[in-house]
Amino acid sequence: KQEVTQIPAALSVPEGENLVLNCSFTDSAIYNLQWFRQDPGKGLTSLLLIQSSQREQTSGRLNASLDKSSGRSTLYIAASQPGDSATYLCAVRPSNDYKLSFGAGTTVTVRA
Amino acid sequence: DTGVSQDPRHKITKRGQNVTFRCDPISEHNRLYWYRQTLGQGPEFLTYFQNEAQLEKSRLLSDRFSAERPKGSFSTLEIQRTEQGDSAMYLCASSSPIGELFFGEGSRLTVL
Numbered sequence: 001k002q003e004v005t006q007i008p009a010a011l012s013v014p015e016g017e018n019l020v021l022n023c024s025f026t027d028s029a030i031y032n033l034q035w036f037r038q039d040p041g042k043g044l045t046s047l048l049l050i051q052s053s054q055r056e057q058t059s060g061r062l063n064a065s066l067d068k069s070s071g072r073s074t075l076y077i078a079a080s081q082p083g084d085s086a087t088y089l090c091a092v093r094p095s096n097d098y099k100l101s102f103g104a105g106t107t108v109t110v111r112a
Numbered sequence: 113d114t115g116v117s118q119d120p121r122h123k124i125t126k127r128g129q130n131v132t133f134r135c136d137p138i139s140e141h142n143r144l145y146w147y148r149q150t151l152g153q154g155p156e157f158l159t160y161f162q163n164e165a166q167l168e169k170s171r172l173l174s175d176r177f178s179a180e181r182p183k184g185s186f187s188t189l190e191i192q193r194t195e196q197g198d199s200a201m202y203l204c205a206s207s208s209p210i211g212e213l214f215f216g217e218g219s220r221l222t223v224l
Contacts, residue, residue: 004154034213043215046213051210091213098143098160100213
């Protein structure tokens with residue numbers, strides 16, 4: 001069974017600092033990995049999707065890397081802003097399944 | 113297309129009552145998922161559909177829970193004889209052909 005872990009559970013940074021969010025998973029046989037953002041009381045917004053064959057994906061200030069062999073993905077957010085304050089979740093889809101397994105998320109606070 | 117929509121956004125009910133949630137996925141997406149999320153946790157898989165066929169149900173889904181997707185379009189999730197432990201956010205998602213999940217805003221259930 002795929003286990004997904006996100007550490008730390010929470011972090012607080014001053015505005016302008018770069019954010020590094022970590023995601024680890026136990027089974028390297030994955031189809032894809034997806035990063036989401038969740039604001040309080042809201043649904044999940046897709047940020048980046050990395051297919052199994054890819055090493056990274058970029059969108060604006062966001063960059064996500066994937067290292068299947070070590071079971072890790074990292075989400076980088078450059079030059080953080082207060083509007084980046086949210087919970088960030090990663091989710092892994094195994095190669096032999098259609099359902100995603102989620103981490104518990106990292107709650108980010110960007111201080112102005 | 114406005115994305116995945118869920119209704120109602122909030123439902124407060126008394127223990128023992130039945131509730132039903134509706135999800136309208138992105139129109140061209142064949143796969144539809146239901147997840148449940150409690151405070152501070154990542155979403156947990158409940159069930160998913162490929163068109164109108166329900167392909168998998170989690171063991172979390174007791175016999176009080178039933179989901180349907182008639183004609184492969186919208187889906188409903190019904191909870192019978194609600195219990196306080198059913199209080200959670202119920203999230204619906206649909207999947208693009210490349211496997212990217214898009215979530216709705218969720219339906220928050222409070223059982224008194």
